[in-house]
Amino acid sequence: MFDIKWIRDNAAAFDAGMARRGLEPQAAGLIALDDERRACVSSLQQAQERRNAASKEIGKAKASGDEAAAQALIDEVAKLKASLQAGEEQEREVSARLTDALSRLPNLPHDDVPDGADESANVEIRRVGTPPAFAFEAKEHFEIAGIAPGLDFERAARMSGARFVLLKGEIARLERALGQFMIDLQTREHGYMEVSPPLLVRDEALYGTAQLPKFAEDQFKTTDGRWLIPTAEVPLTNMVAEEILDEAALPMRVTALTPCFRSEAGSAGRDVRGMLRQHQFWKCEMVSVTTPEASLDELERMTACAEEVLKRLGLAYRVMVLSAGDMGFGARKTHDIEVWLPGQNAYREISSCSVCGDFQARRMNARYRPEGEKGLRFVHTLNGSGIAVGRALIAVLENYQNGNGTVTVPEALRPYMGGIETLGAR
Structure with missing residues (x-):
């Protein structure tokens, strides 16, 4: 199993090692999956931040007597909750695909291992x-x-x-x-x-x-x-x-x-x-x-x-x-x-x-x-x-x-x- 952070920082060396194993370049596909995972995480963080902020605004709206604004915020929080649940499921699915892809790749040969296909x-x-x-x-x-x-x-x-x-x-x-x-x-x-x-x-x-x-x-x-x-x-x-x-x-x-x-x-x-x-x-x-x-x-x-x-x-x-x-x-x-x-x-x-x-x-x-x-x-x-x-x-x-x-x-x-x-x- 490999550290995706290491692969991002050493993509050329990683692909060179995979080539010695007889495999096509792998780093770009793995990094793309990791980018997708990171985008999911970022989106979730933004949604969570907005949900927290909206929840606080509900109390302020009610305190000021603005029931319409409070209800709008309540509806927004409900949508954000559903969005977060869907986003979390998507993040789990992408992470699972990344982990599975990493787990199917062989170890990198040591530098002093002779090259050869068989x-x-x-x-x-x-x-x-x-x-x-x-x-x-x-x-x-x-x-x-x-x-x-x-x-x-x-x-x-x-x-x-x-x-x-x-x-x-x-x-x-x-x-x-x-x-x-x-x-x-x-x-x-x-x-x-x-x-x-x-x-x-x-x-x-x-x-x-x-x-x-x-x-x-x-x-x-x-x-x-x-x-x-x-x-x-x-x-x-x-x-x-x-x-x-x-x-x-x-x-x-x-x-x-x-x-x-x-x-x-x-x-x-x-x-x-x-x-x-x-x-x-x-x-x-x-x-x-x-x-x-x-x-x-x-x-x-x-x-x-x-x-x-x-x-x-x-x-x-x-x-x-x-x-x-x-x-x-x-x-x-x-x-x-x-x-x-x-x-x-x-x-x-x-x-x-x-x-x-x-x-x-x-x-x-x-x-x-x-x-x-x-x-x-x-x-x-x-x-x-x-x-x-x-x-x-x-x-x-x-x-x-x-x-x-x-x-x-x-x-x-x-x-x-x-x-x-x-x-x-x-």
Whole structure:
């Protein structure tokens, strides 16, 4: 969400930022709406002033015995009342249109974000680890002989439809082990406070993190008007909605291991096989709330926290900075971490860490009180996967597969697996 006053003062810079997002100039239309709103407000003020003055004149007219003048003034006040009611409704309608228009525009890219329309313009920052070299042809996770029985897509489809899987036995335990390993790492070593948040939220929460109104079709809505969370970013970030924090309380770092639910409305035909793109999945989410001065450093820290998961699991990956055209709606700058998947012979996204500036804070009215200052400022928010459990499960299965159809359990997960070292052995 943007400040219309800032747009009025920085129209060219605003349109330049929108152009980097692939959008036509927006400032003129927004300013015209704001002009209309201001005209309504001015008209209301004038009408109210005249109504107050006329009300006083009524008493004077009656005191002087001029009943005709008093009645004329009474009639004028009645008309002004009706005019004010109509004007207030018009002002509310114009303000709503302006707010809606502002809420549908993406965040402005940070200056050091690369230009480009899509993922082809993303820039690689670094690669870590070496992809495994197999003496056999690497298989995708659902093709590994010893693992395939634990991935039941058929039964899941019968009860829930496409893009669901029923994990069984050792594979279900491995998924649970991955999630526990991640949340333990982020809380015990990286200083994030664990939170168990609601999985159902109201419109206001999704609006605050910018999933609404633009991306309603990507969410699941319940019959009572609540929404299933697409990511724990939503409840974690909304912990500071409508609050004023002390600067001493920042940065606030929280994490949660939760199921996530996405309709995948815009992904028809993509990754239809296997577990890569599901309607329901587990994810360890990290959220930070910081001062504006610290937010870019916090992005680097958060990215490192996500990377550490892959380092401990012994998985090769690369870190990308996304181009302006490939970033998420609410992000100012995003680091994607892509893990190596031998079955696809490609790097695929497993974590996305973004700094949003005050974009979400303005929508949530989340502010802080700077030390030594009288005024309030909007906080900066960040979010990142620490990491996506389902994709980590795929990565472990594919990178640790053996030629006989079994999978070796990474050392870091064995304490969570009761000492099991090999999956799929017969």
